[in-house]
Amino acid sequence: MxxxxxxxxxxxxxxxxxxxxxxxxxxxxxxxxxxxxxxxxxxxxxxxxxxxxxxxxxxxxxxxxxxxxxxxxxxxxxxxxxxxxxxxxxxxxxxxxxxxxxxxxxxxxxxxxxxxxxxxxxxxxxxxxxxxxxxxNKKMGEYGAAVLPENAVVLTHCNAGALATCGWGTALGVLRSAHAQGKLKMVYADETRPLLQGARLTAYELYEDGLPVTLITDNMAAWTMRTKGINAVVVGADRIAANGDTANKIGTYGVALAAKAHGIPFYIAAPVSTFDFSIASGAEIPIEERAADEVKCFRSEQTAPAGVATFNPAFDVTPAELIAGIITEYGVITAPYIENIKRLQEQSKEDF
Missing domain, CATH: 1.20.120.420 (translation initiation factor eif-2b, domain 1)
Known part of the structure; x- marks a missing residue:
């Protein structure tokens, strides 16, 4: 890595x-x-x-x-x-x-x-x-691998791997642990527009480390779920509210909705430091908006009219009801999230 x-x-x-x-x-x-x-x-x-x-x-x-x-x-x-x-x-x-x-x-x-x-x-x-x-991350990986099925076919979005952490990864750490246990059949990686973290980073690090990976564009995710036997989705997080609502890279919310429609469990993998116990819900999470050129250009080449209006939020918020479980270094939290996240907060106080 x-x-x-x-x-x-x-x-x-x-x-x-x-x-x-x-x-x-x-x-x-x-x-x-x-x-x-x-x-x-x-x-x-x-x-x-x-x-x-x-x-x-x-x-x-x-x-x-x-x-x-x-x-x-x-x-x-x-x-x-x-x-x-x-x-x-x-x-x-x-x-x-x-x-x-x-x-x-x-x-x-x-x-x-x-x-x-x-x-x-x-x-x-x-x-x-x-x-x-x-x-x-390695503890998280072990807990996460345990909830994945045998012959896991997993879709992930953005990059929550070794490159997004100090090593091993959160969502991709789960996949690394599953691969080490012989449980991982294939990872489908969304390219993650507009900055291509899935294509440039996730596909790169999984390919370099010898994990099975197939790259898809973001708008292929739902059809891939329907046709390629995906049986789990695992993504990372940038902030998790006290009720389990989770902010992650833009496009994650759409993936969660598609997973719900196809009956596929949708998991978040994140350490306790990513929880914001001070906010009640995802409505309080500030969403960063980035430069218009990220949307109007593909890498350095302009692909849209120079004067066209753009909307470029860097993140979206997935409601807790779409999340099957939140994988942490203390174990996997499931609903009811408000009560179980309070328990996690108490459990982790000495470490944080």
Whole structure:
């Protein structure tokens, strides 16, 4: 598996795989300040909720180093935190990681620790977030593989694999675990317009890792369900509300509706850090809208009239009633979601 990022402790540099250039070019971006990480998140050079969270944690370390000598160290770090979380409003892992590291800095400051000692502890925490993400993904993979049938034929949307995390993946981690157990017959990957994360990233990493994968365009999903024996859908998530409503890459809602119509179980795979326990439903999830040229152009070639109006939400929200189960590192949650997500929140308090 290609690594999404690497923290170089010796020179305090975060290397981020530039996912906008895959699959043609495998190139890493050296980030030596927090703003370069923010730009990488905005440009989708790093993407996927867990990967964004880990990148944000390292960005906080870089930012803390930049303001270490500021008269008001905590105030300067708080401005960095606030700026960083504006990079992408929908993916909750971004704010979760930035807020977590800032809260740690505040607590350590109360103990009269000098800024450079605080920065050292922030670095340890960022590394821990990175390492734990991989371990959590592998746990999730085992729980998810258990709910898939033998000879699983699975459809997935966007990219929720190793490239969207620190390694192994969420939705694709489930498929990797199923493949290791001999349960996976085929994966159908939606191309995921307009930025082709399914074609460029999911098809790329599954093909490179030797998993059976067939690429389809987004508008083939329903017909593929009807004609190709699909018996499960597994996708990732960018934010999950307290009632189970789930935001994921645009097009996911349509896939869920098609799965419901065909009697196919639709699963979300996401770590607890992707849950936003503070919001009651998906109606409260902010939906990022992106540039019109992403719709009017295919890669760099214009394919629509220059002046035509566009609507380009990056995400949609799938209602909880369409979801058969949410696969987490603590197990698989099923309805009733409000009660069971409250239990998950209590169960995970010590870790988060």
């Amino acid at each position: 290609v690594e999404t990022m690497e923290w170089q402790q010796a020179d305090k540099t975060l290397l981020l795989l530039d996912q906008t250039k895959l699959p043609q070019v495998c190139e890493f971006i050296p980030c030596k300040d927090y703003l370069r990480v923010k730009v990488a998140i905005q440009r989708l050079e790093v993407r996927g909720a867990p990967a964004i969270g880990a990148a944000a944690a390292f960005a906080m370390v870089l930012g803390a180093r930049e303001v270490a000598d500021a008269p008001d160290f905590l105030g300067a770090l708080d401005k960095i935190r606030a700026d960083l979380i504006t990079a992408r409003p929908t993916a909750v892992n971004l704010a979760w990681a930035a807020n977590k590291l800032y809260a740690l800095a505040v607590e350590l400051n109360k103990q009269d620790n000098a800024p450079y000692k605080i920065i050292k502890e922030l670095e340890k925490t960022a590394i821990k977030i990175y390492d734990e993400d991989i371990a959590r």
